[in-house]
Amino acid sequence: MVEREITVLTDVALITCIVQKGMADTIVRASREAGAQGATVYYAQGSGVRERLGLLGVAIEVEKEVINIVVATNQVDRLVEVIYLAGQLDKPGRGFLYVTPLEKAATYIPPDILERLSARAEQQ
Amino acid sequence: MARKIPFADYTEQVAIKHRRLSFNDAAKIWSSSDRKIQIRPGDVYHILQPYITPRFLEQFKAVVPLALYLVLFQLLFLRQGIEGSWAVTGGLLAVILGLMLFMEGLKLGLMPLGGSMGESLPTHSPLAIVLGVVFLLGIGVTFAEPAIGALKTAGSIVSPERTPLLFDLLNRHSQTLVLIVGMGVGLAAVLGTLRFVYNWSLKPLIYASVLPCLVLTGYAHFDEQRADIIGLAWDSGAVTTGPVTVPLVLALGIGVARAVGRGSSSLSGFGIVTLASLFPISGVLLLGLFVEPVSTPLGHAAEARWFELSPVNELLAALRAIVPLVLFLLLVMKFIVKKQIRHRGLIAYGVLLCVLGLGVFNLGLSYGLAELGNQSGGVLPAAFAQVRAVPTSPIYHYSLGILIVVFFAWFLGFGATLAEPALNALGLTVETLTNGAFPKRLLMWAVAFGVACGIALGVVKLIYALPLSYFLIPGYLILVLLTVFSTEEFVNVAWDSAGVTTGPITVPLVLAMGLGLGETVLAREGFGVLALASLFPIGSVLTCGLYIRWRTARSQEVFVHG
Numbered sequence: 001m002v003e004r005e006i007t008v009l010t011d012v013a014l015i016t017c018i019v020q021k022g023m024a025d026t027i028v029r030a031s032r033e034a035g036a037q038g039a040t041v042y043y044a045q046g047s048g049v050r051e052r053l054g055l056l057g058v059a060i061e062v063e064k065e066v067i068n069i070v071v072a073t074n075q076v077d078r079l080v081e082v083i084y085l086a087g088q089l090d091k092p093g094r095g096f097l098y099v100t101p102l103e104k105a106a107t108y109i110p111p112d113i114l115e116r117l118s119a120r121a122e123q124q
Numbered sequence: 125m126a127r128k129i130p131f132a133d134y135t136e137q138v139a140i141k142h143r144r145l146s147f148n149d150a151a152k153i154w155s156s157s158d159r160k161i162q163i164r165p166g167d168v169y170h171i172l173q174p175y176i177t178p179r180f181l182e183q184f185k186a187v188v189p190l191a192l193y194l195v196l197f198q199l200l201f202l203r204q205g206i207e208g209s210w211a212v213t214g215g216l217l218a219v220i221l222g223l224m225l226f227m228e229g230l231k232l233g234l235m236p237l238g239g240s241m242g243e244s245l246p247t248h249s250p251l252a253i254v255l256g257v258v259f260l261l262g263i264g265v266t267f268a269e270p271a272i273g274a275l276k277t278a279g280s281i282v283s284p285e286r287t288p289l290l291f292d293l294l295n296r297h298s299q300t301l302v303l304i305v306g307m308g309v310g311l312a313a314v315l316g317t318l319r320f321v322y323n324w325s326l327k328p329l330i331y332a333s334v335l336p337c338l339v340l341t342g343y344a345h346f347d348e349q350r351a352d353i354i355g356l357a358w359d360s361g362a363v364t365t366g367p368v369t370v371p372l373v374l375a376l377g378i379g380v381a382r383a384v385g386r387g388s389s390s391l392s393g394f395g396i397v398t399l400a401s402l403f404p405i406s407g408v409l410l411l412g413l414f415v416e417p418v419s420t421p422l423g424h425a426a427e428a429r430w431f432e433l434s435p436v437n438e439l440l441a442a443l444r445a446i447v448p449l450v451l452f453l454l455l456v457m458k459f460i461v462k463k464q465i466r467h468r469g470l471i472a473y474g475v476l477l478c479v480l481g482l483g484v485f486n487l488g489l490s491y492g493l494a495e496l497g498n499q500s501g502g503v504l505p506a507a508f509a510q511v512r513a514v515p516t517s518p519i520y521h522y523s524l525g526i527l528i529v530v531f532f533a534w535f536l537g538f539g540a541t542l543a544e545p546a547l548n549a550l551g552l553t554v555e556t557l558t559n560g561a562f563p564k565r566l567l568m569w570a571v572a573f574g575v576a577c578g579i580a581l582g583v584v585k586l587i588y589a590l591p592l593s594y595f596l597i598p599g600y601l602i603l604v605l606l607t608v609f610s611t612e613e614f615v616n617v618a619w620d621s622a623g624v625t626t627g628p629i630t631v632p633l634v635l636a637m638g639l640g641l642g643e644t645v646l647a648r649e650g651f652g653v654l655a656l657a658s659l660f661p662i663g664s665v666l667t668c669g670l671y672i673r674w675r676t677a678r679s680q681e682v683f684v685h686g
Contacts, residue, residue, distance in 0.1 A: 020174065022178060023174075049161065052161045053161055053163070053171070056163065056168065056171050056172070058232070058470065058473055059171050059172050059174075059175035059176075060171065060175070061175075081140055085140075088170075091167070091170040091171075092161065092163060092167050092170060092171055093170075093171050094170075094174070
């Protein structure tokens with residue numbers, strides 16, 4: 001019988017970014033270029049700026065895209081900047097971003113990375 | 125991971141100032157002050173830019189390639205510039221702008237009204253009342269359809285001397301004409317809804333609605349005056365099924381089906397488009413039987429009053445098209461459904477956009493699309509015959525010229541159809557419906573191929589002045605025969621595919637091109653191209669369906685024996 005092993009990642013954080021519908025592609029592309037491994041996008045409806053802008057509120061989509069990106073804690077600051085700039089979050093009505101600390105995460109990790117990590121541990 | 129980046133980018137990225145702000149502090153100020161956000165003029169641009177850009181581009185992509193194709197063909201093959209090119213460019217811009225506003229208004233104003241009515245009306249009222257509302261809605265949406273304006277624009281191109289009855293119908297009785305078409309759509313919507321409720325098959329309905337069309341066409345064919353309106357009648361069927369009619373009528377139909385517990389089966393939603401493009405044909409032909417052509421005094425439109433002048437007239441027409449529909453929806457909501465309307469401000473904004481958009485679109489229709497199509501149709505014959513406007517004509521040898529013109533028409537139909545977004549959506553539906561046996565690509569190609577052949581044949585028909593009934597009657601008889609042998613799914617898809625392809629850009633362009641061409645080659649009338657463009661895709665899709673069924677049957681046989 002094959003021994004099964006679970007590798008648990010620590011030092012992970014979740015960046016969640018909520019933008020108007022249609023913007024997710026830009027943000028995912030930018031964050032991948034900046035080193036993010038992947039992203040999950042789902043659709044939602046939101047409110048907030050739309051109600052407070054008065055007449056101009058019609059220009060803001062009710063439908064939003066929520067992008068979840070799990071990153072290493074070292075990457076958080078860099079990616080927050082990249083996403084903030086790519087999504088132009090400094091402009092009104094474009095979106096919202098927050099970072100959640102995560103206790104642990106688990107997924108498939110390529111064996112070569114595991115080998116290199118254990119080799120490095122042995123050297124020390 | 126060595127990647128070169130410009131130093132300026134690097135400093136920009138590194139030099140971002142981070143400022144920390146406690147949400148506790150911010151929330152305190154926020155809740156104590158006025159909740160409205162103060163915006164600066166620059167912000168208005170930042171808010172509006174992502175709203176407007178994609179919506180503009182969507183229409184831009186639909187209009188510009190087609191227009192460029194026409195212009196380039198004219199320049200390269202016929203060596204003719206566009207007359208009044210600035211007016212045409214302005215008109216095309218108005219078309220893009222108008223469609224953009226109209227579609228947004230439809231999404232925000234009319235669709236929510238129609239959708240909430242579709243949800244609540246069938247559960248609140250007996251079927252008879254619902255059907256009455258469906259019928260009236262069918263008439264209302266026809267008046268609001270942007271492509272209907274193309275029929276009225278066409279009226280100004282038709283010659284009163286050669287075809288008095290056609291001229292009369294399009295100019296003096298144009299409101300009656302649209303009303304008749306609308307009644308056809310209303311009736312179709314009623315039958316389509318009943319079909320949802322009782323799960324009828326589409327086939328008998330098709331037989332029953334094609335038969336009167338063919339009989340009336342045959343009758344009109346032998347009447348010298350009435351033969352002229354055959355083309356108009358069959359074309360009007362293609363005009364009706366546009367971006368307003370289909371979703372609004374469907375919303376109600378599906379609501380009814382859900383209320384009686386049929387749920388939405390995979391096929392619900394199909395069929396109404398088919399019936400809505402067949403019924404108006406009989407209606408218009410019947411109207412033609414009852415209208416007696418009056419000998420038209422020339423120059424009757426000499427004095428235009430101020431409200432008949434250009435921008436005002438178009439806006440008034442848009443108001444007349446949209447307001448009755450909205451009033452009707454509101455009255456139904458208030459007195460029959462008795463439900464409060466939510467988001468009133470937003471809906472009012474949507475309706476305003478619809479009116480504005482339709483007005484601008486109609487303006488662009490006459491100066492942009494119709495003008496371009498008409499010019500291009502007008503100089504097309506210069507490829508093979510002597511045309512007064514083109515001194516060097518005929519440019520090519522007769523048979524080569526004809527060939528060029530036919531190919532031009534073929535590719536026009538092919539490109540315009542593949543670009544139609546509704547076709548893409550239909551393709552996806554069909555692919556899921558048949559579990560991938562009928563791939564989306566195949567459907568799109570089949571429909572585009574059909575439309576292309578239809579338009580090419582339509583041009584040939586105009587050039588040689590062949591009667592339209594020679595194509596329509598045998599054509600539809602073949603379609604009926606194919607329908608008998610096809611399965612219900614393919615019948616639904618195939619007959620609907622014809623209506624899907626004729627959007628608010630293709631219709632005016634092709635209609636005007638046909639009329640311009642007809643004018644130059646001195647055909648009696650230039651209608652009928654659209655009719656043929658709806659005939660052929662039905663045939664090609666049905667044939668594809670039969671072939672796929674035969675192939676799967678054979679492969680299963682092999683599987684069993686092998």
